Amino acid sequence: MNGRYRGFLTTFVLIFLLHCSPALRAQDGCLTCHQTMEDPRAALFLKDVHKAKGFSCADCHGGNRNAEDMETAMDPDAGFRGVPSGDEITEMCSTCHSDGSAMVKTYNSILPWGQKALLEASVHNKLASNGKERIVNCATCHNAHGILPVENPASPVYPLNVTKTCGKCHSDASYMRIYNPTIAVDQVDKYRTSVHGKKNASGDRKVAECASCHGSHEIRSAKDVKSRVYPTNVPETCSSCHSNPEYMAGYGIESDQFEKYSKSVHGKALLEKNDIGAPACNDCHGNHAATPPGVASVSNVCGTCHALNADLFAQSPHKEAFDEADLPECETCHGNHEIVSASEKLLGVSDEAVCSWCHGGDPESKGYKTAASMRLLADSMDRAERRAIGLVEDAEQKGMEISDAKFKLRDARQAILQSRTMVHSFDEERFREVITAGIAVTAVAGSEANEAIDEYYFRRWGLVFATSMLILLSISLYVYIRKLEKRKETGTRNSAG
Amino acid sequence: MKKRLNILYEWVNDRVHLEDLVEFLGKKYVPVHSHSVWYYFGGVSLFLFIIQVVTGILLLLYYKGSEELAFESIKFIMSKVAFGWLIRSVHSWAANLFVLAAMIHMFSVYFTKAYRKPREITWLTGMLMFFLVLGFGFSGYLLPWNELAFFATKVGTDIAGVIPVIGKPIMVFLRGGEDVTGATLSRFFGFHVAVFPGIFTVLLGIHLILVQRQGMSEPLHIERGGGSGGKTMPFFPNFLLRDLLLWLIVLNLLAILAVFFPWELGQKADAFAPAPAGIKPEWYFMFMFQTLKYIPAKLWIIDGEVFGIMLFSIAGLLWTLVPFWDAKSARGEKSRRIIYIGIFVVMYIIALTILGWLS
């Protein structure tokens, strides 16, 4: 009775309103009815951006919004679809959201479209464990009812809420194990320790959250070469914010890291040679816990790859001195983003040498003397190598077979690399040992090349000798033949006469 | 000293009658005329053959005829063995000069019509030896087992394979299988150091005995004009010493070539590598290779390649049998046709060789 009366009234009001105001025409039957039922979905939908744009429940669920009778309104024959689930949701959203003409012309929207295609290319497009639907549909992140614009602080995809939204699944170990038992689930915890995470937590919506690096709809596995977080793509992904001076204004850090990194030995290896063993931004700064390495941790960070150097440094007297002076270990001499291939120029007491920054003052000091004599040793090794290379090249150019000497040049290079490592002991004696051994190996290569060059000249002089002997013999033989013939001629003439 | 030599001579003479040989050589004369210079090319070819035998035996001491070691062993000879570079370069250079000298010798004999009666057998053995020389060249080219040789051999044996009916079995026989592999190398090695030298030595023996027995032929026009007017030089020692003189010069030329243009080794053959650009056969096969390129793929009903090979086979056969169909020369008459054919062949070979090198 009551319901019937209310239904009647509603219909009456509706028809009345429909004729008066287009804005109020949206007061559709479904919503009114469900509101009276105190359906929480109806309450949510009231705040929905779609509601504000004039959409009705029936636009998604089908059925007749104007029918006053529930049976008629939710009649499957009239197109009522009920509650869509799984992939149906994605399909439904994409009827508008992946159709440019619908979005722009009909709804005058400035939102991007094509999210469905992007979602399909993403790692989330895998089949869920029930085998019936994709892991993720639109509603997984955007909610079903009460969808809000990204700029709305209450939206689950608002920058400050993204981590929570992603973390719903990604921080749930028992859920994630279903799809990938080896995947980490501590990203959100780590993120909260990062500079990005802390600022995000304090309400800065400009800093990176999950989607800033991983993308929103097109999230790919980090092992996918097209992923924004694949090693070779990481520097560019980070640089999309960090190289933008306007964007970074107010954070008090430079915006030239990418530029410097591209010039560095690591950047060239990664970006030019595609050597994914070379460190990208995240290999030193961490990814989810991205923070600049502290003074104490620099040598450990570099030491993950440059292990021997780090070990030697830690045992050296510099360790204590650097700690006292609060100097970052590797970075003090090598820099951070623009680390170029180390050369012997770093060593010694000249102006360009890093040793002279501290030890340059007093020529009588132990540090000054050690730096100077280590540089001398390094230079002599370098000269020895260059000399050997020159000799080998010379011999090669002369067409001699010197693959053995070339093999030994490898040892020379190896010795130089070893000596560069040994520098970090800052122990002149140990350094001298390595250099002496290196020079000895190099000298063998050089002397083999020298032998080949000598052999080259020996061949030529041998030829000169053999040729002169042959010429001598040929001429005397020729003279002999002439003599013989002359004698015969006179002989025959004599006998004839 | 002289006395002792005399005693030795007498001792040997007593047993094998050396005096007959000395008398024979003493009576042997070489005609002297405007074309005498061609007589030396037979001697040069002989000398180069001797060089090949000596250097070839020396190379055998270190060479290993197997797929894994052939290339490495040549590299070893070139770099580790004292004077190995010299021996190997001389062997390679002498091989090429040998083909050249043999060609000049053959054409000079052809143009002076020295093949006419009674020297048909000398010509025949000579031609067979010439084909063997080409066989030496073809088989020896593969032995270093480098990239160029590998593919040149592949192409060369492929060509043999297109002959109808008998081609395929010949190709399989040459390659020791369907493809050029280590088995081919073993086979070619066997031909190069055992089969060919054996046959060659027999033919060379017959050839030399005949030359000594029959003496040098005089060109027709000089013979008809009353011979060289009796102008001769004794074969021993005058002609032989002149021969020696020329040999010395050739030896020196070889040494210079070996030092200044050492024979390259290239890259080790890799059956799975793509064929390198610019595969060319040895220069003496170039004219045939080039001709096959010019012949259209289809001639009436026969395959162009088959046609070319048949053409060369027939031409080679006719050339070899020239003493038997050149009736005029046999009768001692002038034969312009032979000269024209010869000039055409020489021009053709030169022109196509040049074209082959330019392409």
Next chain:
Amino acid sequence: MENRTEQPAQPRKRELLMWILSGGLFGMAASILYPLFAYLKPPRLGEVETSSVKAGKVDDFQVDSGQIIKFGTKPVLLVRTPNDEFRAFSAVCTHLDCTVQYRREKGVIWCACHNGTYDLTGRNIGGPPPRPLDEFRVVIQGEEVLISKKA
């Protein structure tokens, strides 16, 4: 008169010619025979064999140790594993061509340049190396350890 003046001069001239002739002959013989005999002398480095190499006696290698062996022009790392197995790998790191070594305390093959590690089957298990080390075959003939290329 003429005869008398020529006669004594000729033998001397001929003698000189004979001297030069035999000198030239001798020189030429030397320049042919010297290379020939030098060639026949076996070279000190022994025969060429790059398809396999003798690494040494089994007892030369301790259990749980590694040693660099020269294989042609490449270095090869011969490892005698803790389980007393012999294994050989190309000693050239697949990252930047440094020479790798066996680290007993870690039980891995290790590259000092960038801390790359390989396990004892040559697989790259840590650090920058992009792919495993090439493996060589080890054959033990009596007391001899032979390394050869894997077919």
